[in-house]
Amino acid sequence: DVKVTQSSxxxxxxxxxxxFLECVQDMDHExxxxxxxxxxxxxxxxxxxxxxxxxxxxxxxxxxxxxREKKERFSLILESASTNQTSMYLCASSWGETxxxxxxxxxxxx
Amino acid sequence: TQLLEQSPQFLSIQEGExxxxxxxxxxxxxxxxxxxxxxxxxxxxxxxxxxxxEVKKLKRLTFQFGDARKDSSLHITAxxxxxxxxxxxxxxxxxxxxxxxxxxxxxxxxxx
Numbered sequence: 001d002v003k004v005t006q007s008s009x010x011x012x013x014x015x016x017x018x019x020f021l022e023c024v025q026d027m028d029h030e031x032x033x034x035x036x037x038x039x040x041x042x043x044x045x046x047x048x049x050x051x052x053x054x055x056x057x058x059x060x061x062x063x064x065x066x067x068r069e070k071k072e073r074f075s076l077i078l079e080s081a082s083t084n085q086t087s088m089y090l091c092a093s094s095w096g097e098t099x100x101x102x103x104x105x106x107x108x109x110x
Numbered sequence: 111t112q113l114l115e116q117s118p119q120f121l122s123i124q125e126g127e128x129x130x131x132x133x134x135x136x137x138x139x140x141x142x143x144x145x146x147x148x149x150x151x152x153x154x155x156x157x158x159x160x161x162x163x164e165v166k167k168l169k170r171l172t173f174q175f176g177d178a179r180k181d182s183s184l185h186i187t188a189x190x191x192x193x194x195x196x197x198x199x200x201x202x203x204x205x206x207x208x209x210x211x212x213x214x215x216x217x218x219x220x221x222x
Contacts (some may be wrong), residue, residue: 004152033209042214043198058209090152097141097202099210101152 002027004102006091014106021079021105023091031094034066034073036056036087043090049074081109101103112137114201116213124221126188131197132218133182139201141184142175144209147196156184189220 007022027033033048035058047066055066058073063085067075074093086109092099101106117132134144141160145153157166159182160173166173170193172185186193195218200210 009150031209040214043212045209048209092152094209097204097210098143098155098158099200100155101145104150104152106150 002047002100004091004093004100006089006102006105008105009103010106010108011080012110013081014110015082017078017081017109019107019109020079021076021078021089021091021107023073023074023076023101023102024072025093025101027074027093028071029093029095029097030071030102032068033092034074034076035090035092036060036062038087046076056109067101081107083109085109112139112201112203112211113147113210114199114213116197116199116216118216119214120217122219122221123189125142125190129188129189131184131217131218133184133199135180135201135211137201137203137211139211140177140179140204141202142179143200144173144182144184145198145200147198147215148167148194152195153198154201189218191220191222194218194220 004025034046035043047081049055049068065077089105122156140199143158144156145168147153162179164175165203170187174183196215199213
């Protein structure tokens with residue numbers, strides 16, 4: 001069975017903190033993605049990776065960075081969290097064009 | 111830029127009724143996925159369609175990919191409260207590495 005896990009379901013951080021969101025998949029997928037989901041805006045792609053150590057900017061990469069040191073793990077980093085980064089963060093991995101999502105991390109930045 | 115328009119945005123119906131959700135674009139997609147998302151959870155894949163005109167059935171759910179691969183529909187027969195959720199369509203443009211184009215979703219509520 002397909003499995004994508006995210007390190008935290010809920011997270012509360014202060015403005016200016018560095019935040020790490022971890023995502024792990026056990027399906028040996030090449031491609032991994034980070035999205036944020038906000039009411040009325042849908043899912044927006046932040047970054048994606050098609051191989052270890054490779055990364056590509058999505059539609060809204062500003063304020064974020066990523067790391068992919070191992071095939072199964074894709075990390076999203078908020079260098080200095082801001083209140084406008086309060087959101088639901090979703091990680092996905094894909095085989096072909098079908099993406100499989102983790103349960104999401106709801107991040108609140110105060 | 112590819113866009114996927116979903117309609118309706120919100121739908122509230124009684125248990126036992128039928129409904130159809132639409133996903134439309136001016137762009138051609140190589141595949142189309144439908145997901146259901148419950149509050150506080152990640153989207154869960156329902157189906158992938160890849161051939162123009164393709165119809166797939168999943169119990170009471172019927173998915174259709176348009177002949178020109180620009181649109182899709184999801185039809186639910188005899189809706190149940192367990193069908194409540196956010197339904198998302200997403201189109202692929204080939205390869206998989208570039209990600210999907212997502213619609214903004216249809217919020218469906220089935221009242222007992």
